Amino acid sequence: MSTRRVPDNVPTPAEDCQSLEEAFKGWGTDEKKIIRVLGCRNASQRRKIRDTYQQRNTKSLIDSLHSELSGDFRKAVILWTYDPPERDAKLANEALKSRKKGINQLQVIVEIACASSPHHLMAVRQAYCSLFDCSLEEEITANVSLPLRKILVGLVSSYRYDKEVEDLNVASLEAAKLHDAIKAKQLDQDNVMWILCTRNVCQLKATFECYRNNYGNPIDQDIKNCGKGILESILKVVIWCIDSPEKHFAEVIRGAIIGLGTDEDSLTRVIVTRAEIDMMKVRGEYFNTYKSSLDKAVVGDTSGDYRDFLMTLLGDKI
Amino acid sequence: MSTRRVPDNVPTPAEDCQSLEEAFKGWGTDEKKIIRVLGCRNASQRRKIRDTYQQRNTKSLIDSLHSELSGDFRKAVILWTYDPPERDAKLANEALKSRKKGINQLQVIVEIACASSPHHLMAVRQAYCSLFDCSLEEEITANVSLPLRKILVGLVSSYRYDKEVEDLNVASLEAAKLHDAIKAKQLDQDNVMWILCTRNVCQLKATFECYRNNYGNPIDQDIKNCGKGILESILKVVIWCIDSPEKHFAEVIRGAIIGLGTDEDSLTRVIVTRAEIDMMKVRGEYFNTYKSSLDKAVVGDTSGDYRDFLMTLLGDKI
Known part of the structure; x- marks a missing residue:
C-alpha cells in the first residue's frame, strides 16, 4: 500500500551516490536530482545508498544533505533518509524535548507505539538508547506528567502478539471493563492501561466492536464525552491508531x-x-x-x- | 565468567551430530557421550548442532533427546539445548501455567527480566509470542493477580539503557521516593514501579547505594521489614537480580x-x-x-x- 514509486531499473547504490555527489557539487544544488534519487528508493535501497555514500565520502549523507539543503525541504529529505527506527527515535525525542507538550507532540509517541509493527517499535527503542543515552521510557517518565506518563510508558513498552487471533469472550469482558472505566470517568485505571498496552491489535479491534454493539456508541466517542482534556485526546489517538491508523x-x-x-x-x-x-x-x-x-x-x-x-x-x- | 568448558579443538557440527546419532542408536543410549558433546559446547555451537541435526534427521534434536532420555537428566539436557531465548520463554510459560504461583515460580520471571541483558529480554518476548500465541505480558496479566501483575508486567516490558551511566542526583531523589514508599508500606506505588522498571542497572545500583547511605539500612532489608507477603519477597528478588544476581x-x-x-x-x-x-x-x-x-x-x-x-x-x- 505504498505510494512511493521505485523505477523498474534501479541504479546501483554507487550510481545513485554519484548522482547525489553531482547534485551537491559546485555553488548551486540540484534539488530535483536529489528528489529523483532519494524520493524514488525504498527503505533498504536508501540504507545501501547511505552506506555507500559514507564509504565514498568523508562525511555522511545526512551531513551533506544538511549542509546543501534548507527549510522544510531539508527536514523532509533528511527524515526520509534516516533508517526508519532511527527516524522515529528522533521524532520521539523531538516531541519529548519540545517546550510545549500538547496533543500535537505527544501523539507522535502514540503513532510510533500503536501504528507500527511490534518489531519496529522494539527497533525504535533500541535506536533511542543508542542515540540518546537513556531509554525511551525513561525520557517519557522524565518529561511527561501523570496520567499521560503512565499510558505512554505502557504503550511504548508493549510488544504485542502480531498474529490475527481474537477471543470474543475476552472482547466482551474487556469491553465491559472499558465501559465501566469510561462511565466512572476514570480513564487512567490500571485495567484500561493493561487492555490497551498488552492486547494484540486484532483482539483490540474485536473489543472495540464489541463495545459499540453492547453499549451503543463507538468507544472513541464515549471517551470524548468524558471531557476535553489531553488524556481524552490521547486515548482517542490510541484507539484510532490501533483500530484504523x-x-x-x-x-x-x-x-x-x-x-x-x-x-x-x-x-x-x-x-x-x-x-x-x-x-x-x-x-x-x-x-x-x-x-x-x-x-x-x-x-x-x-x-x-x-x-x-x-x-x-x-x-x-x- | 563461564564455567562450561569448550575443548580447544571443537569437532564440526556434522561430527557432533554423528556422535549424537551414535549415542541414540540401538537399545541403550550412551548418556556419557551426549554429555561430552552437548555439555561442552557454547550456545552458538549448540545452535549449529541443532540445525545440522534437523537437516540430517527426520526429527529435531530436542525430540530425539526427549525420546532417548528421562527424568531430571532429560529436563536439564533439553533446557540446555534450546536456544537461550526459547528456553527462557518456556521457563516463563511453565512458571505462569503452574497451579501454584508462589515465589519459587514467579521469581523465574524476575530473573529473566532483571538478570538478563535488555537485548536478551526482547528476544525472550519475541520467542514467547512465537511459541505460545500470546505475548508474555498478556500471559502475566491473565495468570497473576494484583499487585504482582503490575510489577511483573512492568519488569518484562522494560528495555533498559545498557551502558554504564549514573546520575547521583537522580539516585538521591529516587532513593528518597523509594524510602517514602517503604515507610508508607506502599510497595506497589507507581513511583516504585517506574524506578525499578525503567532505570538502567548502573543507575539503580547507585540508587540502592544512596539508599543505604542516606537511610541506614540496605533497601532489601527495609523491604523485608514491610511484611512477609509475596510482594515483599518478589521485590527483594528484583533488587538482588539487579544489584548482584x-x-x-x-x-x-x-x-x-x-x-x-x-x-x-x-x-x-x-x-x-x-x-x-x-x-x-x-x-x-x-x-x-x-x-x-x-x-x-x-x-x-x-x-x-x-x-x-x-x-x-x-x-x-x-
Whole structure:
C-alpha cells in the first residue's frame, strides 16, 4: 500500500551516490536530482545508498544533505533518509524535548507505539538508547506528567502478539471493563492501561466492536464525552491508531493543512512515515471523510522543492 | 565468567551430530557421550548442532533427546539445548501455567527480566509470542493477580539503557521516593514501579547505594521489614537480580539443596541459565555466604547422569 514509486531499473547504490555527489557539487544544488534519487528508493535501497555514500565520502549523507539543503525541504529529505527506527527515535525525542507538550507532540509517541509493527517499535527503542543515552521510557517518565506518563510508558513498552487471533469472550469482558472505566470517568485505571498496552491489535479491534454493539456508541466517542482534556485526546489517538491508523493520519494531514498557515512538521511526518506503509489507505480515507483530494490539498498548501518532494512520496512522477 | 568448558579443538557440527546419532542408536543410549558433546559446547555451537541435526534427521534434536532420555537428566539436557531465548520463554510459560504461583515460580520471571541483558529480554518476548500465541505480558496479566501483575508486567516490558551511566542526583531523589514508599508500606506505588522498571542497572545500583547511605539500612532489608507477603519477597528478588544476581542465584541453589529432598527444577534452572553468564561469581558468592563449596553441594545432592551433566556445566572434566 505504498505510494512511493521505485523505477523498474534501479541504479546501483554507487550510481545513485554519484548522482547525489553531482547534485551537491559546485555553488548551486540540484534539488530535483536529489528528489529523483532519494524520493524514488525504498527503505533498504536508501540504507545501501547511505552506506555507500559514507564509504565514498568523508562525511555522511545526512551531513551533506544538511549542509546543501534548507527549510522544510531539508527536514523532509533528511527524515526520509534516516533508517526508519532511527527516524522515529528522533521524532520521539523531538516531541519529548519540545517546550510545549500538547496533543500535537505527544501523539507522535502514540503513532510510533500503536501504528507500527511490534518489531519496529522494539527497533525504535533500541535506536533511542543508542542515540540518546537513556531509554525511551525513561525520557517519557522524565518529561511527561501523570496520567499521560503512565499510558505512554505502557504503550511504548508493549510488544504485542502480531498474529490475527481474537477471543470474543475476552472482547466482551474487556469491553465491559472499558465501559465501566469510561462511565466512572476514570480513564487512567490500571485495567484500561493493561487492555490497551498488552492486547494484540486484532483482539483490540474485536473489543472495540464489541463495545459499540453492547453499549451503543463507538468507544472513541464515549471517551470524548468524558471531557476535553489531553488524556481524552490521547486515548482517542490510541484507539484510532490501533483500530484504523489511516483515519488518524488523514485527520493529522487535514489539521496540518486547513486554517491559516500550514503545520509543515506534521505534514512532513505523516507523509514520510506512512508513504511506505498505508498512504494509499490514508488518501482514500481523506477523500471519503473530507470529500476532497489529499494530493490537491498538499499541492495547494506547499511550494517549491518541498512540494515536489512530498508529491514524489505520494507517487507523482517528476 | 563461564564455567562450561569448550575443548580447544571443537569437532564440526556434522561430527557432533554423528556422535549424537551414535549415542541414540540401538537399545541403550550412551548418556556419557551426549554429555561430552552437548555439555561442552557454547550456545552458538549448540545452535549449529541443532540445525545440522534437523537437516540430517527426520526429527529435531530436542525430540530425539526427549525420546532417548528421562527424568531430571532429560529436563536439564533439553533446557540446555534450546536456544537461550526459547528456553527462557518456556521457563516463563511453565512458571505462569503452574497451579501454584508462589515465589519459587514467579521469581523465574524476575530473573529473566532483571538478570538478563535488555537485548536478551526482547528476544525472550519475541520467542514467547512465537511459541505460545500470546505475548508474555498478556500471559502475566491473565495468570497473576494484583499487585504482582503490575510489577511483573512492568519488569518484562522494560528495555533498559545498557551502558554504564549514573546520575547521583537522580539516585538521591529516587532513593528518597523509594524510602517514602517503604515507610508508607506502599510497595506497589507507581513511583516504585517506574524506578525499578525503567532505570538502567548502573543507575539503580547507585540508587540502592544512596539508599543505604542516606537511610541506614540496605533497601532489601527495609523491604523485608514491610511484611512477609509475596510482594515483599518478589521485590527483594528484583533488587538482588539487579544489584548482584550472583547473590540471588547462590541463594536459589542453597534453597534447592538444603533440607529434605532436592528441588531439581530450581537447581537445573540456575545452573543451565547461568553457566555461560556468571556461574564463577555464583560459586564464589556461595562459598562466601555459606562457607561451603557449591560443587560439593551439587555432587552430594544429585546422582548419575544428571549429576555428571550439571558438573560438566560447572566445569568438571568428564
